[in-house]
Amino acid sequence: MRWLSDPLSAPFMQRAVLAIVLLAVAGGLLGTWIVLRRLAFFAHAVGSATFPGLVVAGPWGLAAPVAALGAGLGFAALLARLTRGGATSSDSATGLLLTGALALGAILASDVYQAGAGVDRLLFGTLLGLGDGDLWLAGAVAVAAVAATCALTRTWLATGFDPAGAPALGVRAQRGDWILLALLAVTVVAMLPAVGALLVSTLLVVPAATARLVTASLGALLATSVALAAAEGFGGLLLAYHLDLPPGPAIAIVGGGCFALAAIASAPRLRLRLRRGTGVTA
Amino acid sequence: MTTAAPALQVTDLAAAYAEGPPALRGVTFSAEPGQAVAVLGPNGGGKTTLFRALLGELPAVAGSVRFDGAPAYVPQTERSRLDFPVSALDVALMGAYARTPWYRRIAAADRERARAALARVGLGDRAAARFGTLSGGQRQRVLVARALVQDARLLLLDEPFAGVDRTSEEAIMGILDELRAEGRVLLIATHDIEQARRWDRVLCLHGEQIAYGPPASTLTTDVLEGTYGAEIVLLEGGERCVAVQHHHH
Numbered sequence: 001m002r003w004l005s006d007p008l009s010a011p012f013m014q015r016a017v018l019a020i021v022l023l024a025v026a027g028g029l030l031g032t033w034i035v036l037r038r039l040a041f042f043a044h045a046v047g048s049a050t051f052p053g054l055v056v057a058g059p060w061g062l063a064a065p066v067a068a069l070g071a072g073l074g075f076a077a078l079l080a081r082l083t084r085g086g087a088t089s090s091d092s093a094t095g096l097l098l099t100g101a102l103a104l105g106a107i108l109a110s111d112v113y114q115a116g117a118g119v120d121r122l123l124f125g126t127l128l129g130l131g132d133g134d135l136w137l138a139g140a141v142a143v144a145a146v147a148a149t150c151a152l153t154r155t156w157l158a159t160g161f162d163p164a165g166a167p168a169l170g171v172r173a174q175r176g177d178w179i180l181l182a183l184l185a186v187t188v189v190a191m192l193p194a195v196g197a198l199l200v201s202t203l204l205v206v207p208a209a210t211a212r213l214v215t216a217s218l219g220a221l222l223a224t225s226v227a228l229a230a231a232e233g234f235g236g237l238l239l240a241y242h243l244d245l246p247p248g249p250a251i252a253i254v255g256g257g258c259f260a261l262a263a264i265a266s267a268p269r270l271r272l273r274l275r276r277g278t279g280v281t282a
Numbered sequence: 283m284t285t286a287a288p289a290l291q292v293t294d295l296a297a298a299y300a301e302g303p304p305a306l307r308g309v310t311f312s313a314e315p316g317q318a319v320a321v322l323g324p325n326g327g328g329k330t331t332l333f334r335a336l337l338g339e340l341p342a343v344a345g346s347v348r349f350d351g352a353p354a355y356v357p358q359t360e361r362s363r364l365d366f367p368v369s370a371l372d373v374a375l376m377g378a379y380a381r382t383p384w385y386r387r388i389a390a391a392d393r394e395r396a397r398a399a400l401a402r403v404g405l406g407d408r409a410a411a412r413f414g415t416l417s418g419g420q421r422q423r424v425l426v427a428r429a430l431v432q433d434a435r436l437l438l439l440d441e442p443f444a445g446v447d448r449t450s451e452e453a454i455m456g457i458l459d460e461l462r463a464e465g466r467v468l469l470i471a472t473h474d475i476e477q478a479r480r481w482d483r484v485l486c487l488h489g490e491q492i493a494y495g496p497p498a499s500t501l502t503t504d505v506l507e508g509t510y511g512a513e514i515v516l517l518e519g520g521e522r523c524v525a526v527q528h529h530h531h
Contacts, residue, residue, distance in 0.1 A: 161368060
C-alpha cells in the first residue's frame with residue numbers, strides 16, 4: 001500500500017486532496033445543473049475567459065480571484081451584448097469570445113508582461129502548490145453549492161424542465177437563474193488555482209456528464225457527480241504523483257477515461273434513449 | 283360559489299413584449315364558474331400572449347384582468363425537456379411547489395394529492411415512470427395532473443389535444459368535464475375550429491379580439507375570415523371549416 005501511503009504522507013499532497021474534495025462537492029453539485037441546463041460550453045468559456053484577468057492580476061497588483069472574476073463577468077456581459085437581437089447565436093458568440101480571451105491573454109502574457117513559465121500554471125493549474133486562500137475559497141464554494149442545492153433544487157428543476165411553465169408554478173425562475181450563473185462564476189474562479197483556466201470542465205462538467213449516463217433520478221445524479229469528481233480528482237492526483245505528471249491534466253485524463261467507460265457500459269440504454277428521443281421531436 | 287360577479291373578467295386588455303407594439307389588444311370577455319372557453323386563432327394570433335398576460339408574465343399595457351387566485355398553466359408537452367431525470371410523480375409534485383416554502387419538504391398531503399391526480403388522469407400505475415419515456419398523450423395527462431395538484435380556479439391549457447393519442451384525448455376530455463362541474467374556468471387554446479365548437483364559449487383572436495360568444499352563433503364565416511385572414515378554406519357542401527396553417531420559418 002506504499003503507492004497510497006507515500007503520497008498521502010506529503011503535506012502538499014494532503015492539501016491537494018483536501019482541495020479536490022471541496023472542489024468536487026461544488027463541481028459535482030453545480031455541474032449537475034450545468035449539464036442539465038446545457039451550460040457546459042458556457043462554463044468552459046467562463047473558465048477560459050478568466051485567463052487575461054489572471055495574467056494582469058500580478059502586474060496590476062490585484063488579487064488573482066478578483067481579477068479572474070472581473071474577466072469572467074466581462075465575458076458574460078459581452079456575451080449578453082453580442083447575442084442581443086438574435087443576429088449572433090449564443091454558441092457562436094461564446095466561441096468567439098473564448099478565442100478572443102485566450103488570444104488576449106496569450107499576447108498580454110508573452111509580449112506585455114513576459115509572464116513566461118507562469119502561463120502554464122494559469123492555464124492548467126498547480127494543485128500541488130495551493131495556498132491557504134485557495135483552500136478557503138474552495139471551502140466557501142463547497143458550502144455555497146450545498147446550500148444552494150438544498151434551497152433551490154425545486155426552482156432549478158422546474159425551470160430547466162419546462163421554462164415556459166415554471167413561473168405559473170410559483171417558481172421564481174429568473175432569480176434562480178441569476179443565482180446559478182453567479183455560483184458558476186465563483187466556482188470557476190475557485191477552481192482556477194487547482195486546474196487552471198482551460199481545465200475547469202474537468203471538475204465542473206465531466207463528472208456530471210458521466211454520472212448522467214449511469215443514473216436515472218436527480219438525487220442519484222447529484223450524489224454520483226460529487227463522488228465521481230472526488231474519485232477522479234484523487235485518482236488523477238495519484239497518477240500525477242507516481243508518473244510525475246502535471247495534476248490538472250492527469251485528472252482530466254482520468255475523467256475522460258471514466259466517461260468513456262460509462263458510455264460503453266450504458267450503451268444499450270443510450271441507444272434506447274436516442275430512439276425515444278427521435279420519436280418525439282419533429 | 284354562486285356569486286353574481288363572473289369568475290374571470292377581462293376588460294379591454296392589451297399586452298406587449300418588451301418595448302414592441304401590443305401583440306394583442308382589445309380583449310374583453312368574461313367567463314362564469316364552470317365555463318370552458320376555446321381561445322381560437324392562427325399561430326401568432328395572440329393565444330400565447332393572452333395566456334402570458336393572464337399569468338402576469340407580460341404586463342398589461344392597457345385594460346384589466348380580474349379573477350381570484352393564481353391560474354394554473356398546462357403547457358404543450360413538446361416544450362418540456364424529455365431528457366430530464368424526473369418521474370411522472372416528480373412532475374405532478376411541481377404543482378405543490380408554490381405552497382411549499384424553500385426550506386420545507388413537500389408535505390405528505392401534497393404527495394397524496396399528486397398520486398391521486400395521476401390516478402385521476404389514468405396514470406396511477408405510471409407514477410414512477412420517467413417522464414421522457416411516456417407517450418405524448420401520457421405526458422400531456424401528467425401535465426394536467428400537475429395543474430390538478432395546483433388546485434387553481436382558472437386553468438389555461440395550451441393546445442392540450444395537439445399530437446395526443448385517442449385514449450389520452452378521451453381521458454383529458456373527461457377530466458376537463460369534471461373540472462367544469464367543479465366550477466373551475468378553463469381557457470383552451472386551439473387553432474382547430476372543430477375543437478373550438480366543443481366548448482361553452484369561443485374567443486377568436488387575430489392580434490385583437492375578433493369575436494366572443496357561444497360557438498354556434500359566433501363561428502360565422504365573417505368571424506372565421508377575420509380570425510384566419512386569407513388562410514381560411516371553406517369546404518363546399520358542408521359546414522366544416524378547415525383552417526390552413528402556414529408555418530413561418
